[in-house]
Amino acid sequence: MILSGTTAVAGIMGWPIGHSRSPRLHGYWLREYGVDGVYLPLVASPEGIEAAFRGLPGLGFRGVNVTIPHKLSALAACDHVDDVAARIGAVNTIIIGEDGALSGTNTDAFGFLANLRQESDWRGVEGPAVVLGAGGAARAVCVALLDAGVPEVRIANRTDARAQALADEFGLTAFPWADRAAALDGAALVVNATSLGMTGQPTLDLPLDALPIDALVHDIVYAPLETELLAQARARGNPIVDGLGMLLHQARPGFEAWFGVSPDVTPALRNFVLES
Ligand code: ATR
Numbered sequence: 001m002i003l004s005g006t007t008a009v010a011g012i013m014g015w016p017i018g019h020s021r022s023p024r025l026h027g028y029w030l031r032e033y034g035v036d037g038v039y040l041p042l043v044a045s046p047e048g049i050e051a052a053f054r055g056l057p058g059l060g061f062r063g064v065n066v067t068i069p070h071k072l073s074a075l076a077a078c079d080h081v082d083d084v085a086a087r088i089g090a091v092n093t094i095i096i097g098e099d100g101a102l103s104g105t106n107t108d109a110f111g112f113l114a115n116l117r118q119e120s121d122w123r124g125v126e127g128p129a130v131v132l133g134a135g136g137a138a139r140a141v142c143v144a145l146l147d148a149g150v151p152e153v154r155i156a157n158r159t160d161a162r163a164q165a166l167a168d169e170f171g172l173t174a175f176p177w178a179d180r181a182a183a184l185d186g187a188a189l190v191v192n193a194t195s196l197g198m199t200g201q202p203t204l205d206l207p208l209d210a211l212p213i214d215a216l217v218h219d220i221v222y223a224p225l226e227t228e229l230l231a232q233a234r235a236r237g238n239p240i241v242d243g244l245g246m247l248l249h250q251a252r253p254g255f256e257a258w259f260g261v262s263p264d265v266t267p268a269l270r271n272f273v274l275e276s
Helices: 022-032 046-055 071-077 083-088 108-119 136-147 160-170 228-236 244-250 252-259 267-274
Strands: 008-014 037-043 063-066 093-096 102-105 129-132 153-156 189-192 216-219
Touching: 008 022, 008 046, 008 252, 022 037, 022 252, 022 267, 046 071, 063 071, 063 252, 071 102, 083 102, 083 108, 083 136, 093 252, 108 136, 108 244, 108 252, 129 136, 136 153, 136 160, 153 160, 216 228, 244 252, 244 267
Parallel strands: 008 037, 008 063, 129 153, 129 189, 189 216
Antiparallel strands: 063 093, 093 102
16 A cells, blocks of 8 residues: 555554454455555544544544444544434444535444345334344434334334333334234334344344234344344345445445445455455
């Protein structure tokens, strides 16, 4: 990689950051599209994060992605926050204007929908969707589903009160965690937005008997690529979509804003990111 005095600079701020696949992902696109740009891993501790955000315009950054644990700090630090980020309650992408202002958005909802639209026939209007989980990822999924025009969003979470709070906020139907299998009755989509099924975590215990056979099953967990939930769904004949595509698609709006090219998510990119 040869840098110049005019190389466009972006990156990802997190703590820790060593696990992040984003530098590899953006690095692939920079090379693929021949962009004079660089995307850096930026380790930023919670104590220094506010000063770090404030320093970005002076250093000439085009913008940054923000990951754990800084997505809420980013929401507070931005000069402008768009409607999607405000509803999700977190900023994962910052775009720095020519005047040095920080504009925050959240591309997780976009990434979720773009992945499902690219990888399946699901378009949102087929019937109810069931979301498991009530953390930050589940909030992004719920906002995406509502914006896609899903007729009913059902939510269940281990801590029932969190599911009820999300249901009240967004106008969803809350199911007790103990009744999560019954929530699948008549659904067109089920999404695991918990951390269950991730390498090192317990598996998600979800009997699929009530789920229509043509319903799409999606897991936002991507390590492993095929979770127990997806394997179980595939075995009974349901269409499935894994979580890697959401990670790849959520990166597209930031790349386009910083580097001026709208990038594609391709099988070659998937393989490249998986090799890391
Ligand atoms: P994220 O921002 O990635 O969504 P999070 O806010 O920590 O992360 O949320 C993790 C989700 O996984 C939550 O819905 C959590 O349920 P609780 O709200 O009850 O904590 C869910 N989760 C984590 N471990 C779980 C487990 N062992 N059983 C059931 N749900 C679990």
